[in-house]
Amino acid sequence: MKKIIAAIIIAIGGGFSVVQAQTQEVDRTVKEDTIWVDYKTRYTSSFWDNFYVEADFAGRMLMGAEDTHLSFGSRLKPGFGITVGKWFHPDFGVRLNFGGARLKGWNSGPTGIYAYDDGWVEGFDPVQEYWKGQGVDTQNGYRQDIKYYELNADFLFDLYNVFTSHNRLNRKWTAQGYVGVGMLRAAKYHGMEDNVKVGLRVGLIGNYHITDRLGLHLSVGSEITDANFTGELGKGNKFSGILNGTIGLSCRIGRQGYRVVRLVPQRQLAALNNAISLIRTEQTVSGDTIVMKERMATGSLLIPSVVFYPGKNEFNEELQMVNIFRIARYMMRYKDAKIAIVGNTGGTDSRLARRRAEKVRDLLVNKYGIFPQRMEIRTYDVNAKYGVTGYEQSVNFTVIE
Template identity: 70%
Template sequence: MKRIAILILLAVWCGLSASYAQDENIRTEVSKTIKLDTVEVDYKTRYTSSFVDNFFIEADFAGRMLMGSDDSGLSFGKRMRPGFSVTVGKWFHPDFAVRLNFGGNSLRGWSSGATGIYNVNNDWVEGYDPVEEYWKAQGVDTRNGYKQDMKYYELNADFLFDLYNVFHSAKRLDRRWTAQGYVGVGLLRVAKYHGMDDNTKVGFRIGVVGNYNISRRWGAHLSVGGTMTDANFTGEIGKGNRFSGIFHASVGLSYRLGKQGYRVIRLVRQSDLAALNNAIELVRNEHTIPGDTIEVVKERMAPGSLLIPSVVFYPNENEFNDELQQVNLFRIARYMMRYKDAKIAIVGNTGNTGEHLARNRAQKIRDILVNKYGIFPGRLSIRVYDVNAKYGVSGYDQSVNFTVAE
């Protein structure tokens, strides 16, 4: 009787030991997997291209309006004048470009000052205002001021920056709609016309551009901006520290010259590269079979078993580190390729994650296995539950896991 009791106790002890060893093995594998999956790699992306690449030219029809201190004496409609501009530029990076712009035509303003407020030169004498005399000859009453009718031209250098890429990098090289801001500096020259003397000033520019890419070469755009310059730009003196402004809006077409696009280089710090190499080496050492490729396990798992590894997502996102997690996806696909009749349940873990996000993550992994690795959809099912609680493990909070289906 004692012998039988001893044998029973020995059997129970062996069973508990085996169970503990199996549970400890699961915990060890989980620890290895989580350690592997959470390697953080800091990438820096660099875009390079030849100097002759990514050039563009533009032609615009513009409307311009003088915004000087006295110009409100004319209505909005009378001040708005047509103009043109032509541009050549180059994108050095998806985020920024430089351009040279030439444009002009005419401006119309209003002067409420008395006669003789213009600079005196060889043609002008003290007390004589040729601009006022011109408008008098046209039959205009100049007692309360007179119009300024100017021919002007401008040459500008602008720095453009992509507004969308400041906040988001998705499809930064291939978008139908784009928007840029720009800042720049230019030379503004008024020509001799209707009594006005020639005059050159420096202006500072700022504005925004909206683009629609019709094709890989052609685009249409709308631009709105302004230029600030010295109030003496119109030839008047006695304005003190005031400024004149030019509001401009334009529509036009752009054409991209030569080769477009960039060579994308991803730079990794040496310490991150070492960590990534160590993670890959860990996979190879654990799961390489002589004469074969990486294998998820060396023998078929029983139904209900939790397969190692998992696919770890960024916290509260439906995205993961592609360079690291594709290794784990391949290991699952390789298991299913070896065991052709095996069925897998793709489990979106709800531990510390909402059920909706967990299901979307599982669906994303299913689509990759089907579309990239050619796994038959009927062999895959989607489930959502708390993997940590069911299997008594930890560290799977932001993961999609795999179990052998019945």
């Protein structure tokens, strides 16, 4: 009887030992496999890289309060633009733009360009006389007909990259915003004298990359400048607005692309080095390597897990591919072993969990040549089954034979 009682006690103690050993194994798994690395990514390139040129057909119109006396069609006039730009980073760049156009508007106030210039004397206004000659009643105002050129410097920022880091570099469609400053010069024309003003610019650009070099783009923007730019007197501190839209072709010139540099905080780099050291100290066999120091029993949870980004079917390859490699080594060492690839549903819906498990299985098959018949796809809450935390957003592995 005493022997029976002793055997029961030993069995219970052994059972507790097995449970404790498995719990320790799971705890060690969580500590090793849930290292999150907060990379700071930098994009570098030569100064002569990532240049482009553009040629535009433009439509522009004056947007002053009195210009509404003319119809939309009467104010909209054609123009042109030539641009040279450079992207310093996937998120921002600069450009220089030269363009020209005619502008049509209406002025109901005093005529003339300046109160005192060579063509204007008391009782005689060259602009007024010109429009009288064209049959315009200048007592109610007169038409403005302006030829001008502009030189602009703009700062560009990628609107897509502001909101997401996915696929930052190679997209068919891109959307950018710009802010800048321009110098506008009105030519001597129809009574107008030379007139130089500074304008502030803002706008949006949409691009479609037809090829790696050639692209099509549309833009819409506006510019604000001094009201005297249009030759109006007595406007004080008022402003004139110019609305512009362009369509054109762009061409990337020279070398394109960036060198991606990822900076890792020192404490996280130390964690990565520790993980690598653990792998290097694993037991090895001549001509082959193994992931475990011994073959694991059926139902055991294998140490590596693959941690995915929350809510996504993607993971940090630099950190997690080593864990897939460790599973592949185990399967290579024990060639008759079979495993279940478990998509963890703890904090994730079963559909996404299954897709994650299938992605890992495909990597084991296509990258390491593991037969798919040796693997099964399963989904369940690993956290609840093993009574642990830290396995959220993961794919795990258990021995089934």
